[in-house]
Amino acid sequence: MTSIRQLFLARQAQTTNFPLGLEVDKAEGMYLYTPEGKKILDLIAGISVCNIGHRHPSVLRAISAQMDKYMHLMVYGEYIQSPQVKLAQALHKVLHPTLDNVYFVNSGSEAIEGALKLAKRYTGKTDIVACERSYHGSSHGALSIIGDESFRQNYRPLLPGITHIPFNDISALDAIGPNTAAIVVECVQSESGYIVADEDFLLEARSRCTKYGALLILDEVQTGFGRTGQLFAFHGIKDFVPDIIVLAKGMGGGLPIGAFIAPRKIMAALKENPILGHITTFGGNPVSCAASMAVLEELLKTNMVCKVPEKEIRFRKGLQHPEILEVQGKGLMLSFRLSSFEKVQKTMHLCLEKGLVTDWFLFEQNALRVAPPLIITEDEIDWSCKIIREALDAIRK
């Protein structure tokens, strides 16, 4: 009989020749369970998605209550759907007062597309500045701005007018000028091994944008919803407010949703000439919005977010090993650089055998990714560190 693994490989489009290929039967809190009943501690959270853990009871209740009322009703923007309205208001309350208008979409890539289009429409300009080694998604617009040529090169022609600058290089911000519609930045580069942005770099980008009338688009797709120890990473930077913030991943508590958020005056550019400047059928799906509201409430009413910095310290202390050459990142998005991709792969597989899932990065192949749900306990951190250290001992031999 054909196994489900064979069918996965034969019938499902593959993204690499080396998928993790872990079969999961159930997920709950910090753990994944295989069909054989093996319990696996999740140090990846579906790539910074399950911030409050898998199948959080509040999320399940919110989903179920909304499903009893309605699911999809209409393309985004026509009907008044209370889960969308309530979530937009709740996001406005926790963000800077200028960020008062929310456009709901389905994913991080779609939110980036919306933000780029909005910047062009609002400024009437076309040039975009982005950072080397940044990641913003895989659709054509997002792909045009990601900062890795090997991922871009076989898809040309891509969007014109894009300039890539070295991340954290203040002098390179000269690229922002009178023709710039926007710069797109991350507070922690998500796929280059969690490189943290220098505050001076972000503040200088902000002031150049203000000077030239360009918009600053902040991609908080991975950093948002508590992962760095602030509800949003930019909250940790004094006097820094983006023009557009882009959210997704952790926003939905496991359901697909994204958003780009901007001042109402800027967002208004999408509703005229032509109307419907961004069209999305499922954007702001009411069930996803209800789930997202539950996530936000959970993050606000518990101490999950403020515990992140001490959990970061525990990981940093627990993961000291001669094989680890460098540690990067902030909060519960940490990267441990080894000396080769092969060592990363071996470590990942040894950890998985012991019941611990870790991952790698797109643009920093020598680093091991650790980004668990924020609910991870001290004991679970200590156990994870022990398993990773043992795997690193094994690859030394």
Ligand SMILES: Cc1ncc(COP(=O)(O)O)c(C=O)c1O
């Ligand atoms: C920083 C960042 N931006 C955008 C995206 C794209 O999000 P999605 O995969 O939901 O399209 C990702 C996805 O990994 C991301 O990490």
